[in-house]
Amino acid sequence: MNRHNAARDGYEVFQWFLPAAERGDAYAQYNLGLLYKHGEAVERDDARALEWMQRAARQGLAAAQNHLGAMYCNGRGAARSDELAARWFLRAASQGDPAAQQNLGQLYRKGRGVQQSHEVAFGWFYRAAEQGLPSAQTLLGECYLQGLGAPVSHPLAMAWFRKAARQGHAPGQLNLALMYRRGDGVEPDEAQAVCWFREAAAQGIATAQRYLGMAYAQGKGVPQDPARAVAWLERAAVQNDTDAQYALGAQLAAGDGAGDDERALAWFLRAAERGHAQAQYWAGVMFTDGRGAARDPGRAFEYYLRAAEQGAANAQFSLGVMYAKGDGVSRDDARAAEWYRRAAQQGDASAQNNLGVLYANGQGVPHDDTLAAYWYGQAAEQGHALAQYNLGGMVNSGRGVERDPLRAYMWMLLAAGAGQEHRRGRGSVANRLGSGGGAWGRALATRVRAARRQPRQAPGH
Structure with a gap:
């Protein structure tokens, strides 16, 4: 019943606009164009919408000029023409229409229908933002953040993002959250970041939902909560946010109560x-x-x-x-x-170690002890325990590198400390270090044996 009444009322509105539009009333023409454009009270008809918008725009109505520019920009009711879009946006923007100023700025940013100019785009965004248009305020913040048409200024970027965010503009809220998270021009503040991620996420912004889910997963800015992490990541994932789909998979695979x-x-x-x-x-x-x-x-x-x-x-x-x-x-x-x-x-340490093994054994590559030692060394420097053990063996025997019992013992010791026991090899090298490694070797061996007798303390003691 309500839908029937709404349809009847809408048709009556259409019937009221039609004769006024035909008599040349610009506002009636504009409103009639909107009805056809949105399919309200009448069947959607882009060609008729374009026709009525043209009539109103030619009479100088800024709102109609902006809508006409948008129709040309998107190819609705006529072939797409960025040049005509720019022309009509300019007419409306020059009259102070903030939506047209933003749209014209977008054309200059992208170089569509006009010569690309970030400086000109910045100017039009600024005019619209000064009038309080939150989407333009967000675009202006991006200009200051990225140095597009103006010098980089994190304080100004944050100021404009904040103005947009406080008006409930979700992209502005997302950008403000990211600045707090990264610490752009401010101290990083995970709690503030989460606050603004939550605002944007509630409006359905997939990226914000993903960041909010990850905050709950990692306990950054909020207490760790795997169930909420999964819930927010899933909201983003169903919107085809690929990073959220991956993160959700990782969260589910990890378990944490939601495996x-x-x-x-x-x-x-x-x-x-x-x-x-x-x-x-x-x-x-x-x-x-x-x-x-x-x-x-x-x-x-x-x-x-x-x-x-x-x-x-x-x-x-x-x-x-x-x-x-x-x-x-x-x-x-x-x-x-x-x-x-x-x-x-x-830089994958496991691959470096395995490649060293292949060179050491001549498997799939020519036997080359020098390259084996090189790749073991690359992995060992990253703390790869097996590579440290393998390198220690090479150094101890002088394969591919100069024989050096002291260095060999060092790598064996590091490997052992990382959980590689290899006690037979370690003892052999230790004996050689103590007996044939010279004064430095004997001193090191004494210190190491003394350290090994000391009870280990937990971290932080």
Whole structure:
């Protein structure tokens, strides 16, 4: 009944505007154009909407000129024409219409229908922002933040974002939250960031929902709450926020009271299909381990390959492992070495160690102790315990590097401290260090033995 009355009232409004518009009343023409444009009281008809907007715009009505510019800009009712859009936006903007000023600024920012100029765009954004248009205030804040048309100024960026945010403009709230989170021009403040993320998230902004979910997941600015983390990440994920889909998968796979491998894999796969490299990698991990689905090395290989080809070092390492083991693919040491090398060159310590092993054994690559020691060294410097042990062995025997019992003992000790026991090798090197390593070696051995007799204290004591 209410819908029937609304339709009848709407049609009566249309009937009231029509004769006035036909008599040349600009406001009636403009309102009639809006009815046709939005399909209110009459069937939507972009061509008729354009016609009535043109009539009103030619009479100098700024609001009609702005709408006419938008219709040309979007190709509604006529072929898209950025030049005509710019012309009508300019007429309305020159009369002080803030929406037209913002729209004209956008054309100058993008170089559509006009020569690109961030300075001119900034000027039009500023005029609209001064009139209180929150979307223009956000755009002006972005200009100050990124140095577009004006020098970078974090205080001014924050001031304009805050003005927009206080008017409830969700993109302004998101930008303000990000400034607090990054500490742009202010001390980082996770609590303030969460406050504004929450405001924007409540309005459905997927990026804000993702950041809010991650805040609950990590306990930054709010108490850690895995259930709320999942809830907010899922809101963003269903809006096809790819990073949220990946983060949701990671949160579900990690457990923390919300573990669900099947759902985790499903979200990893959705993000993976949208090209998210780490989601592709983790889909591979799930299929490798048989989590969320039956173990499937073939599908694992497929997803690792997708991520590896995008440059993901962890996926490149995993491909190397699969080729080295012949898991899901025919064993091929040469290809294993190739993928290990790609990951190693990006600094992946495990890949560096495994590449060193291949050079040390001549598997898939020519035997080369010098390169083996080099790659062990790269990984060892990053704290990779097995690489430290391997390097210690090379240094102790003088393979690929100058023999140095003192350095060998150092690497063995570091490896042992990282949980690598290798007691036989460590004792052998220690004996040589004490007897043949010279005064420095004996002194070091004495200090090390004394330190090992001291009880370990918990961190912070």
